[in-house]
Amino acid sequence: MSKKIVVVKAHKDEVAMQIVRDTAAKYGYTAELYGSLDEAKPHLEDAEIIHGMGMGLLKYAPNAKWYCISSAGVNGYDADYFDERGVLVSNSAGTYGTTIAEHIIMMATMIMRHMFMFEDYRRSGTWLGQQDIHEDFRTLCGSRILVLGTGNLGATFASRVRSFEPASIIGGSRSGREVKEFDRVVKMDELDSELPNYDLIVMCLPGTPETDNILNKERLALLSKDAIIINVGRGNAIDEEALVEALKNDRIAAAALDVFKEEPLPEESPLWHTKNLYVTPHVSGQETAHITRELNMRMFAEDIENYCEGRPLKYAVDLRRGY
């Protein structure tokens, strides 16, 4: 058995990878970086530790003892298969809060400041004068914000948006456990009475059976007419058909979705062309920013130390619970 670590990343970032190489070397491991599963395949046979995404990677690595999943979400991973093979599993929750918080604030301000409309005018080279702007701008300052999911994503967003002086930042979680970044945290089963009170609803939930359609038709009907929904968690959490209906009928103000029930979002999906609905192709997180890749590798290196020193993995994840 060779002491070998294989890392698979769509963005090959040698600067970030060096963090892993340095830690690996301390314990006599080699660490290799590949840009895709295909590229990595010939090198997975004797890998002891693997880092990347998807079940494919593990299946080509028959000798792997630990799989570090590079995403925060772990839906789509077969817990039974891990158990049978006795493979340790960790994930990368904690990596994405920084970049996703910036995405949320970008989308919220774009919607609040009618930036999608101004893009029409910019693209046609037309100045839209003050007197021709009939809709109010809104601001994060003074907004009542509800964040569903109080983990790394929700809490990082809350810590950023606090400085804009919103009226309130309330969290929502299964347990209702207090988290310092929020004014208070409500339990998910108190959601119905809470929903009417917010200007901005940010969804940072993991994809689990419990979060399936948590924003369903009945709950969408409870929202304020001014409500803006931003989903950066998982697509399962919103009844997409009901959302399209709510937007078509102006029952809520707008929605920005970065995650969907089906990804890639099919060409024929009505979500692409629904009024006041803004699609981004699951880019709020991912490893498109160097800072994310570096944080991701730092956390992995931390657990390489734990693994090599015989300590439990800090970022171990429960695949059945989903986080």
Added chain:
Amino acid sequence: MSKKIVVVKAHKDEVAMQIVRDTAAKYGYTAELYGSLDEAKPHLEDAEIIHGMGMGLLKYAPNAKWYCISSAGVNGYDADYFDERGVLVSNSAGTYGTTIAEHIIMMATMIMRHMFMFEDYRRSGTWLGQQDIHEDFRTLCGSRILVLGTGNLGATFASRVRSFEPASIIGGSRSGREVKEFDRVVKMDELDSELPNYDLIVMCLPGTPETDNILNKERLALLSKDAIIINVGRGNAIDEEALVEALKNDRIAAAALDVFKEEPLPEESPLWHTKNLYVTPHVSGQETAHITRELNMRMFAEDIENYCEGRPLKYAVDLRRGY
């Protein structure tokens, strides 16, 4: 002479106006709100206090003793005319920081996250997969930020962006006087040695002869290839031709301009269609958000009290200095 206040606002906001009406009533004044100079004209003859924009308003108000200008910038106002007539003058600096800070952060994140490109794909209903995103995202987190102008706009932006954990937030001002929102403040005449060191340059300068083309061809050449420029101050501060050249030749990364040497920006201006240059039609501030209109009226009401109690105006402005 009747005790009369006339307010002219493109956005007639009765909720915000009530603040002024209440204060006016305490001192036996009436306060009237009109949507345009044309609408206000028949009512200006006997107004003692006027609030709005432009020299026209003052010229139709021969009995005005105090003109409160509703903008922060006061270029275009004839100081001699005010002096000859002995009219007090104040402005509304301090009103716009909240909304403009959100504009700056919106534009910076849109550029850093390639949102203008993603808009192309969204509009055509096309999913852009991870593997097809070749350019790095950047984040405010870790960015080196230079803010030219350390007044209300710059300082409010700095206070917001601080929570994103940028590498540094440095201010630039004529005096170099320390302002608590910045790590340090450099003098404008130290600018040349500072400019190469920043990822994001935010311009919040007033329109004065001193700020004319402060970002000229030579200084643009000093910027980093990754530099992003955002101008929300006044259009006079940038040599627009040199900026277009710098962007065309990829000497800097991008620019977002909300203010221009000539406004409305003429249809034939190359700024509309220059690569990586994003035009908004002077909407970063203005009174498009209720929160701005409310703050604007609160400050005006504060000075109505000062005026009626015989105290100096808190928001008095020096038209010759420009702020």
